[in-house]
Amino acid sequence: MRSDFPILKKVAYLDNAATTQKPIQVIEAVKEFYTDSCANIHRGVYSLSEEATNKYEDARKKVAGFIKAEDDEVIFTKGTTESLNLLSYCLYPMIKGDEIVLTELEHHANIVPWQQMAKRHNLRIKYIKLKDDFTLDYEDAKSKITVKTAIVSFAHVSNAIGTINDVKMLCNLAKQNNAISIVDAAQSALCYPIDVKALGCDFLAFSGHKMFAPTGIGVLYGKVELLNKMPPFNTGGDMIKHVSFEDAEFQGSPLRFEAGTPNIAGAIGLGVAVDYISSHSHDICENCGGLRKYCIDSLNKLGDINLYCPENGASIISFNIGKAHPHDVASLLNDHDVCVRAGHHCAMPLMGKLGVPGTVRVSLACYNNKEDIDRLIEGLKHVKEIFK
Amino acid sequence: MSAEDMYRENILELYNEPLNFGELGDATHKHHEYNPLCGDDITMQVIIEDDIVKDVKFNGKGCAISIAAASLVTDSVKGKKVEDVLSMKSSDVIELLGIEIASVRLKCALIGLEALQKAIRRE
């Protein structure tokens, strides 16, 4: 598998939560679209346009299959951020209560849109607490998700500390209270098989670029009966049935939410990425778990490490080393061709709660290996020498 | 260049024991600067009399580069005319540091000066 990602010859790439590298299969598919079948979709009557449309709609089918949804429940967006923003603008007519429940470990993309929605419609936001062991306090969830709750939106996996949340339970709590449930699957779509029906969520969002696909393409899944009742987000071409000078009639899902020319090449790339993940699913699960343990054990052996991650988390490991500031650590690791993220990981409220300005974050993908971790540890030894 | 070159002995000493670090109760000018990209967080407090910087202190949290730079900048402006402090540029900070700064870390080196100039201009 590693040979499918040529860039890995150059660096120990340990920033997969930010974005993953792309396999040659995806890169080739994008290139092939632009070389052999580039045309706009859903309009031309010539063969080339038909071919482009088929490829785009095939990608939708693949993604739908990947998350066990129906084809018309998969909307292509720019990414998780846009998917969540779409919901924050379009959900108001669908809600009953006046409280939005989030968790303390959310990415800014799952906080700020709701703050804005709350301001527009005079709603309140509540946050489910994080416990000292870096997992959610489900007792607190039970007390905060009530009949007053309109929306419950939360990450499947935390991008900052790797906590894996109990999606089924939270969706079930939402359902019992007639609230809408939304899962931010940005960090889980690659590693955790997703079955939207089994999870019981109303909506689910993820980004292609964090799962081997190009940047600028993502997905919003929604139950079709909800999607077809929601007002549109962007309006314009492609999303209409009929337009007069006075008014317009809209398409149903998914076109209703795909105004304008979409990222056709990106969607095709995502379709190929999904195939790639499905055909390597065994390696994907096997490798990450073992490597996480190896990484944490190696860090503990090194000493002077403060870990910020739960006992059983995803392959996202946040830590600080001695007195060194995360940015200095990342700069020095770069000398060793080790790519890690340093900072607040777009989770400032969480960092405030942990009482740190930021952390160093190592995030693994299935193509990483022990040598990558060994290089990290070598680099950290160097950091320790400098900041002794 | 390698990052290691930035972490000279003097830089690390200033990180461990910053100069002019703390509170100035009677500051006439004050500014809090935050870099949302990396979390560097610096508050500058200045006493200005007759257009002269009489005293200056800073506090906050940051990486070695930002803390070392803020130490050196504060030390260099005491007794200086306000207009001279306002005309200081990034090259002056880099000269004080005496190291090459990787472009991705330039913001860290400059946050102290930025906070100081904004404090003086009461931004």
Ligand SMILES: Cc1ncc(COP(=O)(O)O)c(C=O)c1O
């Ligand atoms: C948990 C989580 N939610 C949302 C996002 C935003 O994703 P994007 O920048 O692809 O829109 C990210 C990406 O960092 C994330 O990790």
